[in-house]
Amino acid sequence: MTGVLSGKDLAAAIRAEAKRACEGALVTPRLAVVVATDDESSAWYVRSIAAAAARTGLDCQVVDLGAGASPEEVEATLAGLSAEESVHGLMLQTPLPKGARLEELARAIDPVKDVDGANPLSLGLLAAGLPAFAPATAEAVMALLDHHGVELPGKTVTVVGRSNVVGKPLAHLLLARDATVTVAHSRTADLAAVTRTADVVVAAAGRPGLITAAHLRPGAVVIDVGTNATEDGGLVGDVADVSGVAGAVTPVPGGVGPVTTALLLAHTVEASRA
Numbered sequence: 001m002t003g004v005l006s007g008k009d010l011a012a013a014i015r016a017e018a019k020r021a022c023e024g025a026l027v028t029p030r031l032a033v034v035v036a037t038d039d040e041s042s043a044w045y046v047r048s049i050a051a052a053a054a055r056t057g058l059d060c061q062v063v064d065l066g067a068g069a070s071p072e073e074v075e076a077t078l079a080g081l082s083a084e085e086s087v088h089g090l091m092l093q094t095p096l097p098k099g100a101r102l103e104e105l106a107r108a109i110d111p112v113k114d115v116d117g118a119n120p121l122s123l124g125l126l127a128a129g130l131p132a133f134a135p136a137t138a139e140a141v142m143a144l145l146d147h148h149g150v151e152l153p154g155k156t157v158t159v160v161g162r163s164n165v166v167g168k169p170l171a172h173l174l175l176a177r178d179a180t181v182t183v184a185h186s187r188t189a190d191l192a193a194v195t196r197t198a199d200v201v202v203a204a205a206g207r208p209g210l211i212t213a214a215h216l217r218p219g220a221v222v223i224d225v226g227t228n229a230t231e232d233g234g235l236v237g238d239v240a241d242v243s244g245v246a247g248a249v250t251p252v253p254g255g256v257g258p259v260t261t262a263l264l265l266a267h268t269v270e271a272s273r274a
C-alpha cells in the first residue's frame with residue numbers, strides 16, 4: 001500500500017501560528033513578490049501566496065514587471081523594495097527573463113528580508129550550517145518528512161534537480177540531518193540507477209512523469225516538488241503513478257506546494273520581528 005503524504009494539515013498548522021503572530025503584532029508583516037515571467041507555475045504560486053497572506057493577516061504586494069523586463073529593471077526594483085522600511089520579506093519569482101540569473105539579481109535582496117533564501121549569501125550560510133532563511137520549498141520538503149515521521153539519519157536520499165532554489169539548498173539541509181545525499185541532474189548518466197538505491201527520492205526537475213516505478217526501490221518515500229501546469233489549467237508533479245512500488249508519495253496539488261506557501265509567510269513574520 002502506497003501512503004499519501006499530504007501537506008495540507010501541516011500547512012494549516014504553520015499558517016495558524018503565523019496568524020496568531022500577526023494578530024499580536026504592532027506592524028502588519030508585509031511580503032513583496034517581484035514577478036518577471038509569464039510562467040504558469042509561477043502564476044499559480046503567486047495566486048496561492050496572495051490568497052494565503054490575506055487569510056493569515058499579512059500584507060502582500062505583487063510587483064509584476066512582465067516577462068520582458070530587463071535584468072537591470074528587476075535589480076533596481078529589488079534594491080528599491082529592500083530599502084523600503086514597510087517591506088519585511090522580499091522574493092523574486094523564477095523563472096527569469098532570458099539572460100537574467102537569480103543568484104546575481106538576488107544579491108540586491110537585503111539578507112534580513114531574504115525570506116526565500118535567494119541571495120547567494122543565504123545559500124552560503126545554509127551550506128555552512130549557520131542561521132539563514134532557507135528557500136521555502138527546500139524547507140517544506142524537510143518539514144513534510146519530519147511531519148510524517150520519515151527518519152533521515154543514515155538514510156540514502158537522492159535529490160533530482162540542482163537549482164539554487166530547490167536541489168542545492170535541500171542537499172545541504174539533508175546533509176545537516178545526517179542523510180547520505182546524492183544530487184542528480186540533466187547530465188546524470190543513469191538516473192534510475194541513482195534513484196533506485198535511495199530510501200527517499202525528491203523529484204525537483206520540472207519534468208512531468210520523469211520518475212516512474214522503474215526508478216524506485218520498493219518502499220521508497222517519494223517527495224514530488226514538481227509543479228507543472230497542464231494545458232487544461234491543472235497542475236501535475238514530476239512523479240508518474242508509482243502506487244504499489246513507492247512506500248509513500250506526496251500528492252500534487254496538496255503536498256509540497258501548500259507547505260512552501262505557508263513557510264514563506266512564516267519567514268516573513270519572522271523577518272518582521274527581527
Ligand SMILES: NC(=O)C1=CN([C@@H]2O[C@H](COP(=O)(O)OP(=O)(O)OC[C@H]3O[C@@H](n4cnc5c(N)ncnc54)[C@H](OP(=O)(O)O)[C@@H]3O)[C@@H](O)[C@H]2O)C=CC1
Pocket residue numbers: 041094137160161162163164165166167184185186187188191204205206207210225226227228256257260261
Ligand atoms: N512545490 C513548490 O513549492 C515548488 C515547486 N517548484 C517546481 O519544482 C520544479 C523544479 O524547479 P526549479 O528547481 O526552480 O527548476 P530549474 O529548471 O531551475 O531546475 C531543474 C533541475 O532539474 C534538472 N533536470 C531537468 N531535467 C532533468 C532530467 N530529465 N533528469 C534529471 N534532472 C533533470 C536540471 O538539471 P540541469 O541543472 O542539468 O539543467 C535542473 O538542475 C519545477 O516544476 C518548479 O515549478 C519550484 C519551486 C517550488
Ligand SMILES: Nc1nc(=O)c2c([nH]1)NC[C@@H]1CN(c3ccc(C(=O)N[C@@H](CCC(=O)O)C(=O)O)cc3)C=[N+]21
Pocket residue numbers: 041042044045047048091092093094095116118136137165227235252253254255256257258260261
Ligand atoms: N523564487 C522562487 N521560489 C519558488 O518557490 C518558486 C518560484 N520562484 N517560481 C515558481 C515555483 C512554483 N512554486 C509553487 C509553490 C506552491 C504552489 C502551490 O501552493 N500549489 C498548490 C496548488 C495551488 C492552489 O491550489 O492554490 C498545491 O500544490 O496544492 C505551486 C507552485 C514555487 N516556485
